[in-house]
Amino acid sequence: MRLSFAPLCLALVLAGCQHDAVRADAPAADAPVSAPAPTATVPADDNLNAVLWMQTSVEYRANSLQTYRAATAQLDRALKDKTWDALDPVERSNPARGLPPAVIFDVDETVLDNSPYQARLTQAGGEFNEAEWAAWVNERKATAIPGVLEFAKAAQARGIALFFISNRAVDLKDATIANLRGVGLNVKDDAFLGLGTVVQDCDQDGSDKNCRRQLIGRKYRVLMQFGDQLGDFVQIAPNTPDNRGTIYNAHQDWFGQRWWVLANPTYGSWEPALFDNNYRQPRDARRAAKREALRLAH
Incomplete structure (x- = not known):
């Protein structure tokens, strides 16, 4: 939830803030706010x-x-x-x-x-x-x-x-x-x-x-x-x-x-069964084979 500040700043709370007018296109106080875009991508971990x-x-x-x-x-x-x-x-x-x-x-x-x-x-x-x-x-x-x-x-x-x-x-x-x-x-x-x-x-x-x-x-x-x-x-x-x-x-x-x-x-033998039991493959190749095994419908 995003909160709007009143035109007058509380000096005891925030020193030196400017009296900016509220933008006309600003969302209402109780409007949903999208999460900020991540600054870095964290690799997924299967486990x-x-x-x-x-x-x-x-x-x-x-x-x-x-x-x-x-x-x-x-x-x-x-x-x-x-x-x-x-x-x-x-x-x-x-x-x-x-x-x-x-x-x-x-x-x-x-x-x-x-x-x-x-x-x-x-x-x-x-x-x-x-x-x-x-x-x-x-x-x-x-x-x-x-x-x-x-x-x-x-x-x-x-x-x-x-x-x-x-x-x-x-x-x-x-x-x-x-x-x-x-x-x-x-x-x-x-x-x-x-x-x-x-x-x-x-x-x-x-x-x-x-x-x-x-x-x-x-x-x-x-x-x-x-x-x-x-x-x-x-x-x-x-x-x-x-x-x-x-x-x-x-x-x-x-x-x-x-x-x-x-x-x-x-872990388990169910996992290598999905990539021909070949652990010599690069990790990304094994993950790709597992993704291919996903079922998007019954």
């Missing part, structure tokens, strides 16, 4: 709103809390049904019936909140790199995702083993376990399976988690899986939008039953 949503919105905390509460309510049903198994059949090489129960978690943005690391990248205008990521992990300051502690306690009270399959490198195991324990989780030393874990009789492709899931499935009936990306539940090959849609359609009945997805708008 600004995403990181702020995770760090400041109650909606994000509520979404995580309701996910873990709903999963807790399904535990007894999953235990009682001896045919219940959360591993895709293509990733199970042995019958699950009769095996002790377990739950598999992804770590980042599923159990631990790393949004401060994402905030640092956003503030600096940088992108993910291994050295800075390892430094963050070794700070051991990630906090627990809302609801996960209560779920984990409920599961362990029922004799369910907890496993954590992460694409954190195996040499970050000690720091990761220390962080998990630091937020209140009762984690066994062999419960963390990081990137680089050797699995006999299974060929792992890059960062895919299928071999590590199979390793757990050899000794356990997996009741539930938790993750923030589709690849936390089943192997995606190839990682294309169409194939991701096919996998989603084939497993719709498992979401909210055996598979539980935590919200993470800051």
